[in-house]
Structure formats: structure tokens, C-alpha cells
Amino acid sequence: MTAPVHDRGTRVAGNGLDHGYRAVALRLPRVxxxxxxxxxxxxxxxxxxxxVLGVVSLGLGTYPVPLDEVIxxxxxxxxxxxxxxxxxxxxxxxxxxxxxGVAxxxxxxxFQSLTRNPLGSPDIIGFSSGSYTGAIAVMLLLGSTRYLDIAAGAIVGGVVTAAVVYLLATRNGSVQSFRLIIMGIGVAALLSSLNSALMLSVSVDTAMLAAVWAAGSFxxxxxxxxxPMVALLAVMLAALAALAPGLRQLELGDDAARSLGLPANRVRAAAVVLGVALTALVTAAAGPISFVALAAPQIARRLVRGSGLLLVPSAVxxxxTLLASDVLAQRVGMPVGVVTVSLGGAYLAWLLISEFRRRT
Known part of the structure; x- marks a missing residue:
């Protein structure tokens, strides 16, 4: 059941605590x-x-369908x-x-929670590039286009890339977010060169097929x-729900988390694997789609005026965002990956300028 709380911001009924904002107390048997x-x-x-946008999008296309017929x-x-x-x-x-979009x-x-940095996105720190490299290696070298094969290659590529980036960013036993982002950008550039080499090593027809997929399209x-994609996503989100309390404790710092009995390294490793797997799931299905992972959590943070790990607001x-981008992509005749890159590039420039002004 839920109990609304009132009285100047949020006062939890029965305990007299004022949290400074209006809220609802959720009380379930175990949660x-x-x-x-x-x-x-x-x-x-x-x-x-x-x-509403989804229903409207069902009527759009080469053969428009009236809204009443869509329903x-x-x-x-x-x-x-x-x-x-x-x-x-x-x-x-x-x-x-x-x-x-949810994934x-x-x-x-x-990743933004783990790095405590708004630039800590799989797009920026190279994990998406690793998933892309694993996926095209399966497509070009093994000759498989099965979804599960591509998904496995994308997950392996992303996890290996994450391990390399974290290893390079570790100093004195701790991971520094700034080093993580810099190392991730460098590894992403290296993987981009490797991807180009893979494209040049196969026939033109095979390379063109991979290039079309790499644009990111539904x-x-x-x-x-x-x-299959929805089933895998549901399993990963359920695992993440169990891991979320540990991630919130990690935001207090490793020392504070360990003092509360949290195995910080194991929770961080599990979170990295889940984050990479979520990105790989999308990459395997639709190709690399950039900047949604970067922008959505920050937009959610500004909309709800919250802080820390905001999973549900980020998901919605x-x-x-991705549904609107796909509707726009259909109207202009481009892959959705091109639209998200165009919009996301402008957002990234604004984010970098804002961070620079805040720090100076």
C-alpha cells in the first residue's frame, strides 16, 4: 500500500520526519x-x-492508417x-x-552512478564500441547473423573492453572516474580502427551488410x-533491481559501503557486467545506437530534480527519447542511429560546456 505524506514538503506519516519535498511512502511486506x-x-x-506517441507512430508510414483503425x-x-x-x-x-530506450x-x-560523472556513459568510455566490435566479429569472421550469436559476441566484446578499461584506469587499488573516461575514450578510438580493419578484410557485399547494420536501425x-530481446531485458532488469541497493551504497564511497558490510568490488563487477549486457542487447538487435545512454539519465535528473541512481526515471x-527519435527517423528517411548521434552530439557539446563553466 502507499501512504501519501504532506505537511510542508514530505512528512512521513507516523514518524515525524521532514525530508523537504513532497513524497509518497511505499510499504509492502518486504519492500x-x-x-x-x-x-x-x-x-x-x-x-x-x-x-500516445507509440499509438500515433503506428499510423505513420508509406501507407498511413487513421487513428481509429489503428486502435x-x-x-x-x-x-x-x-x-x-x-x-x-x-x-x-x-x-x-x-x-x-529502457535498456x-x-x-x-x-555507469554514471559508478563513475559519479555525467560523462560516464557506455558510449563515451568505450563499452559500446567493445560490444560493436564483438558483434561485427561474429558477423564478419564467423559469418553468423543469428540474434543470439550476435548478442553473445556483443556481450563478450563489451565485457572484455570493460575489463581492459577498468584495469587501465585503476591506480593504487581504486578506480578514478576521470582516468576511466580518458582511458575509455582511448580504447574506443583503438576499437574504431580495429572495426575499420575488419571491414577491409572481408568482401564488399559483407562489409556493406555490416555497415548498414552499424548505422543503427529498427x-x-x-x-x-x-x-527474445524482451525476455532477456526482463531478466536483466530483475537482476538490477536486486543490485540497486548496493549501487546506492557505493555512491557513498567504497569505505562507507564496506563499513555497512557491502562487498564493494563484487557489486561493482556485477553492475559493470549488467550494464555492458544491457548495451550489448541493444547492439545485437539494432546495431549501435549512441547518446541515449548518455543523455537520458541526465535529462531524468533535471526533470525530477533528484540525485544518485535514478533507474525508473531514466528508463522512462x-x-x-528513443521512440521519438525513431518516429523522426522514419519521417526524414534515416536510420535512428543517425538521428540520435545528431541530437546527442549537440547535447554532449552543451553538457561539456556546462561542466566546464561549473568547475571554473
Missing amino acids: SALLSARSLAICASLVIATV GALLGTADDQARMLVVGWRLPRALFAIAC LAVSGAI NALGHEQLW VGAF
Whole structure:
């Protein structure tokens, strides 16, 4: 059950604590939490906006479908042509955009929490490049285009890259966030050269196929690719939910976390593997899609005016952002990866300028 709390900001009913903001106390048999009323309102609004945008997107395309027929197709009352267009072709794409947005945003929130730096995103610190390298190695060297094979290659590539970056960034037994980002940028540049070499080592037709996939697109993805991806995402999110309290303790510092009995290194390693796996899951399905993992957690932080690990707000922001980017990509005739890079590049420039001004 939930108990609303009032009285100038947040006063938890029955204990007399004022937390300085309006909130709702969540009390379940084994779980209790204090949820910001602003965060709940923002998340609910974004969920509604995502659903509305998703329904509208189902009617867009070469053959437009009126909104009433879209709703009829979803309810099973429309004709066969409308059901094929809406449910068979367009619905999987919209669901893929939402699921991939959630995965990327949550992955970005994990790494930004671990590094305590807004630039600590898998895009920036090279983990996405490692997943991309593993995926194209499976495609180009092993000749496999099966989703599970590409996903396995992407996860292995991302985990190996993460291990190398963390090893290079470790000094005196601790990982420094600034060194992590710098080393990650260097490793990402090295992997980019390796990817180019792999492209040059195969036939032109195979390289072109990999290049099209590398643009990042939800084209040609259907129900047969959607449901395995959603099942894997659900498992990873459940594992992350169990790991989230430990991640929040790590934000206090390793010494404080260890004093509370937390195995800091094991929790950090598990979080890195989960974050890489979430990025690899998207890379295997749609190719590399950049900047959602970087931008979504920071946008969520500003919307809810919160701090620390914001998994749910980041997830809903990521879902809406990637779905909106895909709708725009369809209208302009580009892969969604091109749109996110264009918008994300502008956001990254603004973020760097803001961080520079804040530190000077």
C-alpha cells in the first residue's frame, strides 16, 4: 500500500520526519521506499506520452492508417490489411524502440552512478564500441547473423573492453572516474580502427551488410526478434533491481559501503557486467545506437530534480527519447542511429560546456 505524506514538503506519516519535498511512502511486506511525488508525476506523464506517441507512430508510414483503425487493429476489430500493417509490421518496431530506450538509459544510469560523472556513459568510455566490435566479429569472421550469436559476441566484446578499461584506469587499488573516461575514450578510438580493419578484410557485399547494420536501425525487426530481446531485458532488469541497493551504497564511497558490510568490488563487477549486457542487447538487435545512454539519465535528473541512481526515471526518459527519435527517423528517411548521434552530439557539446563553466 502507499501512504501519501504532506505537511510542508514530505512528512512521513507516523514518524515525524521532514525530508523537504513532497513524497509518497511505499510499504509492502518486504519492500519499503520513499518516492518523490514529483518523480512519480514526471514518470507517469512520460509513460502516458510514450503510449500516445507509440499509438500515433503506428499510423505513420508509406501507407498511413487513421487513428481509429489503428486502435481497431490493436483491439482486433479492424480488417486484415490494417492488422497486418499495425500489428504485424509497425507494432514490433515501436516496442523495440521502447525496450531499447529502457535498456540504454538504465545502462547509462549504472555507469554514471559508478563513475559519479555525467560523462560516464557506455558510449563515451568505450563499452559500446567493445560490444560493436564483438558483434561485427561474429558477423564478419564467423559469418553468423543469428540474434543470439550476435548478442553473445556483443556481450563478450563489451565485457572484455570493460575489463581492459577498468584495469587501465585503476591506480593504487581504486578506480578514478576521470582516468576511466580518458582511458575509455582511448580504447574506443583503438576499437574504431580495429572495426575499420575488419571491414577491409572481408568482401564488399559483407562489409556493406555490416555497415548498414552499424548505422543503427529498427528496420526489418519483427516479433521473432522482439520477444527474445524482451525476455532477456526482463531478466536483466530483475537482476538490477536486486543490485540497486548496493549501487546506492557505493555512491557513498567504497569505505562507507564496506563499513555497512557491502562487498564493494563484487557489486561493482556485477553492475559493470549488467550494464555492458544491457548495451550489448541493444547492439545485437539494432546495431549501435549512441547518446541515449548518455543523455537520458541526465535529462531524468533535471526533470525530477533528484540525485544518485535514478533507474525508473531514466528508463522512462530513455523509452520516450528513443521512440521519438525513431518516429523522426522514419519521417526524414534515416536510420535512428543517425538521428540520435545528431541530437546527442549537440547535447554532449552543451553538457561539456556546462561542466566546464561549473568547475571554473
